[in-house]
Amino acid sequence: MLTRCAALALALIMPAGDAAVGGWQEARSTTADVALRAARWLDPVSGQIHGPSVILVVGNRITKIVPLTEFDQRSAKSLIDLGSATVLPGLIDAHVHLQIGGRPGANAAAVLRAGFTTVVDLGATSDVVLRLRDAITAGSAEGPRILAAGRWVGTKNGVCEFGGIGVEGGAERFRARVRENVAAGADLTKVCVSGWAAEAFAHPETYEIADAALTAVVAESRRLDRIVIAHAISLGGVKAAVRAGVNGLAHAAYLDGTTATALRDKGVFLIPTLASLLSTTQGPAASALQDSVAAAHRGGVQLVFGTDGGVLPHGQNAREFVAMIEAGVPANDAIRAATVNAAEALGLANELGEIGTGKIADLIAIDGNPLSDPRALSRVTFVMQQGRVVVQPR
Ligand SMILES: [Zn+2]
Known part of the structure; x- marks a missing residue:
């Protein structure tokens, strides 16, 4: 599945008419x-x-x-x-929203000029980022290489309701949203499982999406060769997301030891987004998130760099390195998260990250x-x- 995703992404990377393998071998001798x-x-x-x-x-x-x-x-x-x-190596931010916090085109240019040559856009209210991605690929707009999720997939009136796009109804409606996104050109799926940090800290077992809907989202994405990244911050939300088979978590989460071990063993990566989370979370709920990221890292969970850019101002993405290090992640491991780890998580390790x-x-x-x-x-x-x-x- 990741291999297919990589092939799709590479179709975006290679300039039209450039024969990837032949062109490269020929280039060596010149x-x-x-x-x-x-x-x-x-x-x-x-x-x-x-x-x-x-x-x-x-x-x-x-x-x-x-x-x-x-x-x-x-x-x-x-x-x-x-x-x-x-x-x-060019840096990779695996969690941005180019539609939020300014005009998408200007946001993309700011992110690229800050050294982030690849980003993953984890949700918009329309296909605006998909079209921006296409314009960048065609060379008619400046910006990083973009892998985009298209529209958020979340429960009606839930955490990803933005602009009234929550999905109303049962598993079939969620399946349909995934299909619509892929038909519009989405590279991956973003699914919304739990609330934000304060709520997830106060109510560890609570999450908002029905298990049947979550399972349907993952199954349909998998059928269409798309990876799934979940907004799941509560412990119960993470457990549900892991049970359903998601590939990664979009934010730091309140993990216990057993759940962190499950993430490691199943190869589920974690995108901490600590700089943005800590800008809106204080006290014990904040320090528990930092501790959880550090413990997950020590326990072997793959960390992938991401900022929730749009919440954090676009172009200030590198602030997340400082936030990760302050939480207890060694500097080179934070940089690994934004290079080799991110490339691997996105199925692009042969091309990027080193x-x-x-x-x-x-x-x-x-x-x-x-x-x-x-x-x-x-x-x-x-x-x-x-x-x-x-x-x-x-
Ligand atoms: Zn986000």
């Missing part, structure tokens, strides 16, 4: 289009910072990474000097060392998306 000279680059897989290097790019792919001392100027048509900045030969050339540079100063991730000095420079080095 002169690089661009050489990026970097004082250092972070490999989030190992957590290691490499010294002075040159990253060679042909078309939209990374073809080679060489130590600066081995770099031959003649091997590239142009050189971009990134000075003393640290290079990272700086490596053959990967898509989504690369950013930041001012400082992100392992010792997570706020450096907010100081983006350069953005390249698919081999194209979006933010010139400064």
